[in-house]
Amino acid sequence: MGLDFVGRGVGETDGNIITTSIEKVVNWGRKNSLWPMPFGTACCAIEMMATLASKYDLSRFGSEAIRFSPRQSDLLIVSGRISIKMMPVLKRIYDQMPDPKWVISMGACASCGGVFDTYTLIQGVDQFLPVDVYIPGCPPRPEDLIDAVMQVQQKITSGASPKGVEAVV
Amino acid sequence: MNEEKEVEEQSKPLVLEKLEEHHADALLAQDEMRGTVVVVVRKEQAYAVLEYLKTDAELAYTFLVDVTAVDNSQMESELMQFDYARFMVVYQLYSYQGQCRLRVKVPVHESDLSIPSVTALWKGANWLERETYDMFGINFEGHPDLRRILMPDDFEGHPLRKDYPLRGRGERERFNFDKQNV
Ligand code: SF4
Numbered sequence: 001m002g003l004d005f006v007g008r009g010v011g012e013t014d015g016n017i018i019t020t021s022i023e024k025v026v027n028w029g030r031k032n033s034l035w036p037m038p039f040g041t042a043c044c045a046i047e048m049m050a051t052l053a054s055k056y057d058l059s060r061f062g063s064e065a066i067r068f069s070p071r072q073s074d075l076l077i078v079s080g081r082i083s084i085k086m087m088p089v090l091k092r093i094y095d096q097m098p099d100p101k102w103v104i105s106m107g108a109c110a111s112c113g114g115v116f117d118t119y120t121l122i123q124g125v126d127q128f129l130p131v132d133v134y135i136p137g138c139p140p141r142p143e144d145l146i147d148a149v150m151q152v153q154q155k156i157t158s159g160a161s162p163k164g165v166e167a168v169v
Numbered sequence: 170m171n172e173e174k175e176v177e178e179q180s181k182p183l184v185l186e187k188l189e190e191h192h193a194d195a196l197l198a199q200d201e202m203r204g205t206v207v208v209v210v211r212k213e214q215a216y217a218v219l220e221y222l223k224t225d226a227e228l229a230y231t232f233l234v235d236v237t238a239v240d241n242s243q244m245e246s247e248l249m250q251f252d253y254a255r256f257m258v259v260y261q262l263y264s265y266q267g268q269c270r271l272r273v274k275v276p277v278h279e280s281d282l283s284i285p286s287v288t289a290l291w292k293g294a295n296w297l298e299r300e301t302y303d304m305f306g307i308n309f310e311g312h313p314d315l316r317r318i319l320m321p322d323d324f325e326g327h328p329l330r331k332d333y334p335l336r337g338r339g340e341r342e343r344f345n346f347d348k349q350n351v
Pocket residue numbers: 042043044045079080081106107108109110114137138139140
């Protein structure tokens with residue numbers, strides 16, 4: 001069957017029966033259908049759009065279904081500068097996403113404020129949101145974003161909880 | 170010599186000639202910066218001058234490109250020139266008819282930060298004046314809706330003033346998510 005969660009039972013089966021755990025099946029499903037909520041506020045968002053478009057084609061990783069409703073998504077991609085006026089909006093969007101949810105902080109600005117060390121810019125969204133994967137770069141290339149999505153997938157496969165859940169538990 | 174002088178006088182921009190004729194007492198200074206005529210106008214007559222510039226059939230500066238301000242508090246040379254007025258409100262105008270630009274500057278003292286709003290002349294001044302109020306604290310009298318436009322409503326201070334610290338006063342770390350209207 002070629003599925004990566006396949007485990008064989010103790011007894012010999014002839015390949016028609018698969019035994020596994022329910023978590024593994026669920027995680028396999030989650031991993032291959034991450035629906036991103038794009039939060040693009042600046043130049044990084046252009047690279048995010050490129051990642052979604054045909055050349056880089058994020059749908060190869062099951063993430064082509066971009067949701068502009070946080071209630072239908074489980075991966076928040078923060079790509080761009082977040083100002084002090086935008087932060088409550090971002091926080092509310094994160095809060096509206098159903099669990100389990102992952103967060104990618106894309107680019108220098110979202111991760112640490114970048115070159116904008118000014119009165120109005122949040123110096124890293126991880127002060128207010130649990131970030132799972134950071135992407136360095138200004139802007140990061142589409143390959144970097146794909147890599148980050150794959151790292152989230154690895155986390156899911158390994159059974160790790162999102163940062164947000166760890167923080168609660 | 171005479172010829173040269175004639176040429177010089179001929180090339181005097183129309184707008185300066187007309188302003189000298191009709192609003193000579195309002196003019197504090199005039200200058201030219203990279204092909205753009207700059208006039209400095211007394212605050213009391215600023216509205217009348219701007220109205221004249223817009224409605225005069227020959228000048229017709231019908232397009233208000235931008236309204237902003239400059240905080241000159243650390244520019245001694247500028248301060249000295251205009252009676253230690255801390256702020257300079259700047260209007261950028263464009264005339265489609267004459268295809269030329271004009272910059273009108275109005276000195277504003279810190280003791281009286283009010284200046285007449287030009288929203289009655291140009292509707293587009295609405296947001297531009299709100300931004301100038303938000304960033305510099307200039308009070309545009311007669312503005313229909315003078316609220317902050319860029320900073321959050323509960324923000325204190327005016328961040329483009331020179332005495333506002335670049336990295337802020339801790340507002341980017343201190344966050345009260347409940348208070349904000351989202
Ligand atoms: S990290 Fe660079 S590319 Fe990304 S939002 Fe900031 S300035 Fe733009």
